[in-house]
Amino acid sequence: MARQILHHRFLQTFLHRRPISTTAAAAGNPLQNSTTTIPPSPHTPNPTTRTPLAKQFETCLQNLKPGFTQYDVVEALRSQPDPDLAFDIFRWTGQQRNYKHSSTTYLTILQITINNKRYQHSETLIEEILAGACTGTVPLYNSVIKFCCGRKVLFNRAFDVYKTMLNSEDAKPDLETYKLLLDSLLRRFNNVNVCFVYLRGVKSMWKQMKAAGVVPDTFVMNMVMKAHAKCGEVDQAVRVFNEMGLYRNEANLYSYCYLIHGLCEKGRVDEGLGFYKEMRGKELVPKGSSFMILICSLAMEGRFDEAIKVVYDMLGESMSPDLLTYKTVVEGLCREGKVDEAFDVVEEFRKKDSFMNEKTYKVLLNGLRYVN
Known part of the structure; x- marks a missing residue:
């Protein structure tokens, strides 16, 4: 029996790209009437020369019965271990009559291309989605935003998707959308000179989120507090903290740590110490950096008893202050004329800090002699 052939026009579109496309042209079209035969093309390769990929492609198409649905295509894509072959199947099915890809099939192939690092395919699919190739849904748009947020060159594209969701009737941004976008903005707060620019975006999204009736969780509120604290707007950070109960x-612990950092950096040590005591009352353990900024802030204000108490608290949690923190406390005592007390404190630190090495101990002693 003469072999039936696949849709030649489609196969020619990726003939130059993959070896399977050359051999797939010789495969049978499962959607064609089985009683109709077509003479073999003079350019059809010998069946014995088909590659394993071509056989996989042919087998997958044979499993797609005439009149296949989006569900059948999703199953075919998920069962295909080769991502390039899955992409070819996605393209081939999309060109068949009486069939159109849905948001589910686009989401499936997008996840396949991203997970297998076929980023060029992913970007092409995203442009098609935004152009209206399928009806957008929240899971689909969120997957697009997540991919765009992970690539610097597509950072602005993520917010284009967000605007599309805002203008949509059935795919409004949800909590996951705001988490992805806020996290992407916060990653750019490392540079102090530009954090104020991105803070505007955080404020705008926070307002839009509340106006849309999306209930924030602790993670989102922590990110908003962190953004304000990083930019020195601690009053706004405290206001967000107070809204948590609503x-x-x-x-x-992250909620408290962001406030402690922000308040201490603004010189509002009393308030920072108050939040520290509140979190300790809840049996929360601060991060090491929060311990140390509070210790240094107290020592710089001459409140050495409180600073030393926080040091002991930190050591009790099996964390060790760095050399700068120790020097801030010890040398501060010396400048206040409390040299003997400073020597005693160094010895006490050495006994309680199992992580203090000999080098740190000698540096502290030499610093005391120099200051004295």
């Missing part, structure tokens, strides 16, 4: 969210 949304039935419980502050965690």
